[in-house]
Amino acid sequence: MRATREYHSLDQARQAVAGRLDSARVPGLFDRFDWFSSLHHHCFPDMPVRILHGQEDGREGWLFLLSPAPRRASAIANWYSFRWAPVFLGAPDAAVQQKLTEAMARQLLKSHAQIDLYPLEETGPLVSVLRQAGWFTVQRPMGGRYLLDVNGRSFADYWAERPGKLRNLVRRKGRNSPYTLSIESRLTDALWRDYIDVHSRSWKQAEPDAGLDFLRDLAERESAAGTLRLGFARIDGQAVATQYWTVEHGVALIHKLSHDSAHDGGSPGTLLSHRMFEQAIDQDRVSRIDYGTGDNGYKRDWMERRIALHRIDAFNPRYLSSWLPAARTAISALVG
Structure with a gap:
C-alpha cells in the first residue's frame, strides 16, 4: 500500500x-x-x-x-x-x-x-x-433519521397509507385555503430573501449568519445543477412557509423547513409538505425521501422507517x- x-x-x-x-x-x-x-x-x-x-x-x-x-x-x-x-x-x-x-x-x-x-x-x-x-x-x-422508501408507489398510493389524522388535516386546511403553493428549482436573490424572512418569523431559533451563508452556498450549487427544490406557501404574495429540499440520483433530502408561527392555524407548512412530497414522488420519481437528523414527532406521520x-x-x-x-x-x- x-x-x-x-x-x-x-x-x-x-x-x-x-x-x-x-x-x-x-x-x-x-x-x-x-x-x-x-x-x-x-x-x-x-x-x-x-x-x-x-x-x-x-x-x-x-x-x-x-x-x-x-x-x-x-x-x-x-x-x-x-x-x-x-x-x-x-x-x-x-x-x-x-x-x-x-x-x-x-x-x-x-x-x-x-x-x-x-x-x-x-x-x-x-x-x-x-x-x-x-x-x-x-x-x-x-x-x-426518518426515511421513506417509495418502492414504486404513486403519491396517491403513498398518501392513502398516511395516518388518518394527517390526511384529514390536509383535507380540512386545503379546502378554500388562502395559500398559494410553489416549488422553485432555480435560486434568485428574491427567493432567498423570502426564505430568510420566513425563517426569521418561525418558531425556530434564528439561524446564525454562518449557517445561512452555508445554506445559500449549497442552494447556489444545487440550483446550478437543477437539483434544488425550494418550496413556498404564500398569502397575498408574502411567503409564510418554506421548505428547502434537494433531489438527485433518486433521493430527496429535506434540509430545512420553516413557517411563520402567526399562521399556525392555517397549517401552511403541512400543506406545503403535501405538495413537496407529491412532486418528489410523482414528478421527480424519487425512490427515497430522507428527513434528516432529529426525532421530531411530526416526521413519523410522513415517513415509514427510522434508522x-x-x-x-x-x-x-x-x-x-x-x-x-x-x-x-x-x-x-x-x-x-
Whole structure:
C-alpha cells in the first residue's frame, strides 16, 4: 500500500482530489469535497483540518476531519450533515475498505490522543478497524433519521397509507385555503430573501449568519445543477412557509423547513409538505425521501422507517491524558 498522506489544509486536499470527489463521480451529497469544503469555510473557519488519504491499486479512502483542539480530531460535520463516513473511490470491496481505513487510523495514532465521529449510520466495521489500529473505542446511539422508501408507489398510493389524522388535516386546511403553493428549482436573490424572512418569523431559533451563508452556498450549487427544490406557501404574495429540499440520483433530502408561527392555524407548512412530497414522488420519481437528523414527532406521520445514528469516541492509550476521558465516556455509554 502506498503511504497514507495527511493534509492540513483544504487547498492541499483539493489539489490531491483533483475533481474526483465531485457530483459527477460521487452520488452522495455528504461524500463530496465541496460539501466538506463549504461546511468548513462557513461553519468552522478558524478550526484546522486533518484530511487523511489512503490509496492502493487505484482505490482510495478519505477521512475528512477537523482538529478542534491539540491532538484531537472530529468529523467535519454538524447539524446540516445527515451522515458522516469515510469516503471511498475506485469501488473497493469491504476488505480493501477496511485496509485503507486501518492505514489512515494508524496514521492518526501517531499524533492524536482522541477522535470523535458523528453522525454515523453504521459503526461495526469502523469500530473494528479503529481497535485493530490500536484505538480504544466507545460507541453509542445518538438520535436517528426518518426515511421513506417509495418502492414504486404513486403519491396517491403513498398518501392513502398516511395516518388518518394527517390526511384529514390536509383535507380540512386545503379546502378554500388562502395559500398559494410553489416549488422553485432555480435560486434568485428574491427567493432567498423570502426564505430568510420566513425563517426569521418561525418558531425556530434564528439561524446564525454562518449557517445561512452555508445554506445559500449549497442552494447556489444545487440550483446550478437543477437539483434544488425550494418550496413556498404564500398569502397575498408574502411567503409564510418554506421548505428547502434537494433531489438527485433518486433521493430527496429535506434540509430545512420553516413557517411563520402567526399562521399556525392555517397549517401552511403541512400543506406545503403535501405538495413537496407529491412532486418528489410523482414528478421527480424519487425512490427515497430522507428527513434528516432529529426525532421530531411530526416526521413519523410522513415517513415509514427510522434508522439509528451513532457516535464513536476513540482514545489513544499511548497518551495518559486520554485515559480519564476514555473511562468517563465508557461509563456514560453504559448508563445511557
